[in-house]
Amino acid sequence: MLLRVENLHVEVGGKLLLKGVDMEIGEGETHVLFGPNGSGKSSLVMALIGHPGYRLIDGRIFFKGVDITEKPIDERIRMGMGVVFQNPPRLYGVKLRELINRVARDRTREDGVLMMLDRLNISEELLERYVNVGFSGGEVKRCEIAQVLAMNPDLLILDEPDSGVDVENLELIGKELAKILEDRSALVITHHGYILRYLKPSKAHVMLQGRIVCDGDPDHILNQIMREGYRWCERCRLMRKS
Amino acid sequence: MQVDEEELRKALNKPATYGRDLDLSQYSTRAVGEPEVVKEVIERSFEVGVDLRKRDSLTTFLQIDHRALYKSIQRRLEGDIELMPIEEAVKRYEWVRELLWRLRSPYEDKYTAFNALHGSGGYFLRILEDRKMHIPIQACFFMFSPGIIQSVHNIIVADPGSEAQILTGCTTHPKISRGLHVGVTEIYVRSGAKLNYTMIHKWNPGFDVRPRTGILVEDDAALLHNYIALGYVGSFQSYPTARLLGENSKIAMNNIVYLQGSSEMDLGGEVIMEGDGGRVELLTNAVAAEDARIISRGRIVCEGEDGRGHISCRGLMLSDSAEISAIPCLVSRKMSSELTHEAAIGRIAEDQLFYLMARGISREEAESLIVRGFLDLSPMKLPDHLEKGVRKIIDMALEGF
Numbered sequence: 121m122l123l124r125v126e127n128l129h130v131e132v133g134g135k136l137l138l139k140g141v142d143m144e145i146g147e148g149e150t151h152v153l154f155g156p157n158g159s160g161k162s163s164l165v166m167a168l169i170g171h172p173g174y175r176l177i178d179g180r181i182f183f184k185g186v187d188i189t190e191k192p193i194d195e196r197i198r199m200g201m202g203v204v205f206q207n208p209p210r211l212y213g214v215k216l217r218e219l220i221n222r223v224a225r226d227r228t229r230e231d232g233v234l235m236m237l238d239r240l241n242i243s244e245e246l247l248e249r250y251v252n253v254g255f256s257g258g259e260v261k262r263c264e265i266a267q268v269l270a271m272n273p274d275l276l277i278l279d280e281p282d283s284g285v286d287v288e289n290l291e292l293i294g295k296e297l298a299k300i301l302e303d304r305s306a307l308v309i310t311h312h313g314y315i316l317r318y319l320k321p322s323k324a325h326v327m328l329q330g331r332i333v334c335d336g337d338p339d340h341i342l343n344q345i346m347r348e349g350y351r352w353c354e355r356c357r358l359m360r361k362s
Numbered sequence: 363m364q365v366d367e368e369e370l371r372k373a374l375n376k377p378a379t380y381g382r383d384l385d386l387s388q389y390s391t392r393a394v395g396e397p398e399v400v401k402e403v404i405e406r407s408f409e410v411g412v413d414l415r416k417r418d419s420l421t422t423f424l425q426i427d428h429r430a431l432y433k434s435i436q437r438r439l440e441g442d443i444e445l446m447p448i449e450e451a452v453k454r455y456e457w458v459r460e461l462l463w464r465l466r467s468p469y470e471d472k473y474t475a476f477n478a479l480h481g482s483g484g485y486f487l488r489i490l491e492d493r494k495m496h497i498p499i500q501a502c503f504f505m506f507s508p509g510i511i512q513s514v515h516n517i518i519v520a521d522p523g524s525e526a527q528i529l530t531g532c533t534t535h536p537k538i539s540r541g542l543h544v545g546v547t548e549i550y551v552r553s554g555a556k557l558n559y560t561m562i563h564k565w566n567p568g569f570d571v572r573p574r575t576g577i578l579v580e581d582d583a584a585l586l587h588n589y590i591a592l593g594y595v596g597s598f599q600s601y602p603t604a605r606l607l608g609e610n611s612k613i614a615m616n617n618i619v620y621l622q623g624s625s626e627m628d629l630g631g632e633v634i635m636e637g638d639g640g641r642v643e644l645l646t647n648a649v650a651a652e653d654a655r656i657i658s659r660g661r662i663v664c665e666g667e668d669g670r671g672h673i674s675c676r677g678l679m680l681s682d683s684a685e686i687s688a689i690p691c692l693v694s695r696k697m698s699s700e701l702t703h704e705a706a707i708g709r710i711a712e713d714q715l716f717y718l719m720a721r722g723i724s725r726e727e728a729e730s731l732i733v734r735g736f737l738d739l740s741p742m743k744l745p746d747h748l749e750k751g752v753r754k755i756i757d758m759a760l761e762g763f
Contacts, residue, residue, distance in 0.1 A: 169720055171716060173712075192725075193719040194719045194720075194723060197719070197720060197721065197722035203720055205720075209711065209714050211714055211717070211718075212736070212738060213732075213735025213736055213737070213738040214731055218731075219718075222731075223721045223722060223723070271722060
């Protein structure tokens with residue numbers, strides 16, 4: 121098992137956001153996580169990579185069989201996790217080229233990085249700009265993905281890779297991710313499910329109010345959510361309880 | 363300009379408006395020994411952007427203590443520029459004497475008065491009409507004798523339609539623990555000329571520095587005035603003043619400062635837009651580490667029509683015992699003017715640190731990357747090779763951070 125999350129309880133500022141999350145992602149598997157706004161999806165991402173603001177109350181996280189619950193962020197990342205953030209900060213004075221070169225160091229061959237940048241349509245001009253400063257929505261996502269792919273991770277965590285992206289950029293991103301995910305694992309968080317036109321996850325989870333309430337076939341779950349919204353999951357949860 | 367010696371003697375006791383008051387009798391006026399371009403001079407000058415190893419192939423001026431030691435004009439620039447010690451220029455051209463003390467008053471404070479009475483050295487640089495030079499002209503002021511006052515007067519004239527890059531580095535022998543550098547610089551940017559003037563300083567912890575810069579910009583002319591200070595200084599106080607005399611005159615003053623130890627810096631800038639359509643930008647990015655104290659002042663006065671001015675001061679605090687103050691001031695005397703300012707002081711943003719660490723970069727490396735990014739050189743529009751050189755200087759200064 122590549123990633124195992126057991127009974128994860130996480131709070132931020134005294135508020136409990138994750139209330140006992142369990143999840144397992146195997147080698148080469150892509151899982152998708154659905155959930156309404158505020159259900160705790162991004163909190164799970166932050167807890168997985170070890171954001172210091174997200175305090176672990178209970179539970180453990182195992183990655184590649186190692187208990188990483190107490191490990192700092194950079195160490196977890198160096199073990200092979202990579203995250204595409206939904207709203208990354210702007211880094212004035214740090215050029216995209218400099219950051220990509222730094223994260224690619226020792227992990228990805230230079231020609232591999234250049235080809236990947238070309239496929240993601242990241243121009244020389246964009247590489248010379250400061251990270252996320254004045255970038256369009258599509259540029260932000262493409263550059264996020266480029267950085268993470270340069271890190272060559274074993275597990276990709278993609279937080280809303282399809283939000284704020286136009287159709288052309290979505291296709292570009294979707295195709296590149298589909299290719300990359302042929303031989304590695306991923307947890308994809310999506311609100312609208314647009315990215316699933318390109319990715320074929322093996323399993324879906326639904327998160328409501330800080331808990332995983334449903335696991336199953338991604339197409340079936342997405343169809344139900346599209347038809348009935350998250351009320352369906354709510355009912356499903358109630359049915360399970362009863 | 364004629365100066366009144368009696369008035370000057372009175373002004374010798376006059377403290378400056380800003381900055382710590384210094385007792386000039388505590389410094390020596392005597393240089394020790396015969397200056398030479400030794401290894402330490404070459405190495406230290408390189409840290410302020412001046413490559414003395416290339417002094418034969420680049421246009422170069424070097425002064426050590428009171429003496430102008432070296433002056434060369436690149437062969438292909440002969441006939442395009444004039445470069446000589448100020449004393450020689452005053453003897454050669456009556457009009458140069460008229461340019462002295464036109465843009466700064468010699469009676470302003472004890473430092474200008476001392477300079478007018480006892481100053482020694484400095485350069486006269488003139489870029490002739492319509493000549494456009496893209497390789498920087500380099501000047502270095504080096505302090506070699508312990509406890510000395512180096513007090514120089516520079517005149518720069520960019521004739522109409524000319525373009526040039528000037529780099530001035532000021533520094534001291536690494537083993538000298540105290541001294542005072544007073545540099546009076548008057549810059550005349552004539553109609554349609556474009557000048558990029560960059561000054562880089564590197565001092566030792568006990569050094570005091572009081573530059574006095576006056577600037578005049580005529581019609582359709584532009585000056586980019588860049589200042590970079592890295593590391594330590596005892597006390598530094600400077601308040602360059604500029605007059606945008608003509609129509610559509612432009613000036614940008616960019617300051618990049620990284621100070622540590624108990625360094626004190628009071629760095630300002632004032633621009634008066636007298637002509638119409640003036641454009642002014644005053645940008646300061648200041649990093650204060652350890653016990654450093656930095657005051658950043660900016661003042662823009664708009665007297666002409668359609669003037670635009672902006673002051674930006676960003677401060678990065680790396681220690682709880684450091685201090686940064688930002689004091690912007692805008693004065694408008696025309697309804698058509700648009701003047702703005704922004705100031706922000708804080709520590710390294712946690713979200714940026716987290717983001718970089720989420721790319722597998724250690725906390726220390728991420729902090730260093732953010733600080734280096736904060737000392738952003740892009741507004742200075744330096745030529746590529748000079749930007750690379752300055753970037754290296756910043757990396758050297760931040761080594762171990």
